[in-house]
Amino acid sequence: MYRPVLDAVGGSLLLTALVAMLPLLVLFVLLGVVRMAAWKAALVSLLVSLLVAVLAYRMPVGQAVLSGTEGAAFGFFPILWIVINAIWVYNMTVETGHFDVLRRSFARVSDDQRIQAVIIAFCFGALLEALAGFGTPVAITSVMLIALGFRPLKAATVALVANTAPVAFGALAVPITTLATVSNQSEHALAQMVGRQTPLLAVVVPMALVLIIDGARGVRETLPATLTCGVAFAVAQFVTSNYVSTQLTDIVAALVGALAVVALLRVWRPASSYVETDEPELVPAGGSVGAEAPARRTGGGDHAPDAGARSLQEVEARDAAARDTRADVVRAYAPYVVIVLVFVLSQLPGIKDLLAAKAVNPSFSWPGLHLETAGGKPSTLPVFKLGWLGAAGTLMVVSGLITIPVIGIRPGRALRAYGATYRQLLPAIVTVMAVLGLAYVMNASGQTATLGSWLAGSGALFALLSPVLGWLGVAVTGSDTSSNSLFGALQVQAAARTGLDPLLMAAANSSGGVLGKMVSPQNLAIAAAAVGLSGREGEIFRRVLLWSLVFLALMCVIVLLQSTPVLSWMVP
Helix, strand or coil: CECCCCCCCCCCHHHHHHHHCHHHHHHHHHHHCCCCCHHHHHHHHHHHHHHHHHHHCCCCHHHHHHHHHHHHHHHHHHHHHHHHHHHHHHHHHHHHCHHHHHHHHHHHHCCCHHHHHHHHHHHHHHHHHHHCCCCHHHHHHHHHHHHCCCCHHHHHHHHHHHCCCCHHHHHHHHHHHHHHHHHCCCHHHHHHHHCCCHHHHHCCHHHHHHHHHHHHHHHHHCHHHHHHHHHHHHHHHHHHHHHHCCCCHHHHHHHHHHHHHHHHHCCCCCCCEEECCCCCCCCCCCCCCCCCCCCEEECCCCCCCCCCCCCHHHHHHHHHHCCCCHHHHHHHHHHHHHHHHHHHHHCCCCHHHHHCCCCCCCEEECCCCCEECCCCCECCCCEEECCCCCCHHHHHHHHHHHHHHHHCCCHHHHHHHHHHHHHHCHHHHHHHHHHHHHHHHHHHHCHHHHHHHHHHCCHHHHHHHHHHHHHHHHHHHCCHHHHHHHHHHHHHHHHHHHCCCHHHHHHHHHHHHHHHHHHCHHHHHHHHHHCCCCCCHHHHHHHHHHHHHHHHHHHHHHHHHHCCCCCHHHCC
16 A cells, blocks of 8 residues: 655655656656657656656555556546547548538638637637537637638647636536535535636637737737627626536537627628638648648638648639538538537436446446555545446547438448547547556656645745646646646645635636646647647647746736735625
8 A cells, every 4th residue: 555755855845846846847848848749758757757656755666557557548538538539520520521511601600710710719619618628629629720721730729728718617517516526615606716717717818819810910800809709708607607507607608609709790890801821731630731821811701721622722612612501501510519419418317317327337446556645545546437328428429420320421431430530649649648647647656746735835825826736737637627636625725724715725726727728738639639730749839838827827816816805805
C-alpha cells in the first residue's frame, strides 16, 4: 500500500513542489519551445513523471507503472471513446456530401466568415460541449471551420479559444455535480456561483474570436454581432444556472446566443464581408498543410471553400450549380438533431436510471494498484468505472447508427469511415492516453497534491490564485471534471484556513479550469488531428497560450473582487 508524502524532498513543501512541476514544465517546453510532436512530448513527460514518482516520492515502480496504465485506459474510455465516435458521425456526413449542404446553409445565414465562426465555434460548439464535452466541440467545430474556408491553424485556434465559457456546465453539468460531491457544497449553490463568473467571460469570447480572425478592424466591424451573441449567451447562462436547471444551462445559452445573432442579421450586416483566402491551403483529414495564404475582403456572396476543394473558383462553381432542397437541408442538420435528441432522452427519468444501472456498468479495482491518500484514507483512484452503457461515447455510437439510414450512407461505407477515423486520430489517441497516464501518475504519487497544497498556503492571496489551481488541473488532465475531482476538496480546506468563502473558492476551481482547456495537450492533439496538423501541436499551443493566460488573469481578478466587499454581493 503506497501512501504519498507531500513534502518528500528534504521535508520541504516548496522544494517538493518545484520537483513536482518537472513533468509539466517538460511537457510545455517540448510543445512550445522545442516544437516536438504532442505524442512524443507526452510520452517523454510521462517518463519524467514516473521518474519523479519513483526517485523523489519513493513510490514503488510497480505502483507507479500501474497508475500510468490506468490513466491511459481512462484516456481511451471514456474520453477518446467520445471524440472518436463524434468524428465518425462527422466523417459520414462528409462522405455523403451532407456536410457541404450544412456548410452552404451556414453560409446563407451570413457570408461573413467572422460571423460564421462566432455561430459555429462559440454557439454550436457550446451546444456540443453541453451534450458531450471531452474534446468533442473542438474536434467538430474546427473541421467545420475548415470546410467554410478557414486555414487549419486558425481554425484550430478559434475552436480551442471558443471552448471556454461553456466548459463548466459541459456534458450536462458533470463538472458541477462532481465538484458538489467532492467539496460537500450544494450543487445548486455551486451552479449559481459559477453562473456568476463564467458569463462575464462569455461576453468577451466572441470578440476575441473575431480578433484572432481579422484583428482590431474586424472587431469594430462586427461589434454589434459579437456583443449581441456574448451578452445573450451570458444572460441565458446566468438565468438558467441560477433559476432554471444546472444541466440545461449550456443548451439554453447556446441556442439563445445563436438565435440572437440570426435575429440581428435580419436587420444588420457588417459593412464589408470577410473571406479568409483566395487560394486556401486546404487539408483533407489526416493530411499536411503548407504555407498559409492571406485573407481578403469582398462585398458579399458565398465564398466559403470546403475541405474537398482545390480552389475558391471550383467551390464557387460547384456551389452555384448546387440546388439544395429543403429535404437536403433537413438531412444535413439531422445528425446533430439526432445527437441532441439521444442525449436529452438519455437524461429522462427511468431511462437515465437504466443506463446508469450497476449491473451493466461495473466498477472494479485496477489490478495490483493499492493506494492511500496523503491523509491515510483509501484512495478512490484505483477504482475504474466501466460505465459503458450510459457513456457519452456510446450515446454517440447510437446517434451514428441512427444517422446511417437518415443520411442514406451504406453500412459498409459507414464501417470503412469508422476505421478511417481511428487512423486519422491515431496521433491524438497516443497523446491523450499518454497525458492521462501522466496525470494519474502525478495524482497517485502525490505530485498534484503537493502543488495544490503549496498554492493553498498563500493565505489571503489564495483568492487570487484559486482559479490558477483549477487551470492547472485542466491543463494536466484536459477535463474540468477531473480538475474538480482533484482540487475541489482542497479549495474548500484552503478557504477554511484563510477565512475565505468555501463556496466561492470551490466555484473558482471550475471557472478557472475552463481556461486550461485550450492549452491541455489532449485537446491540442484532438484539434491538430481534426484539421490535419498532427505533429504541429506546438504551433497551436503558442497561438492559444496567451489567450489562456489573459482570460485566466481576468478570472483571477473577478474571483479576487468577489472575495472582497467590491463584488461580494455576487456570492449567493
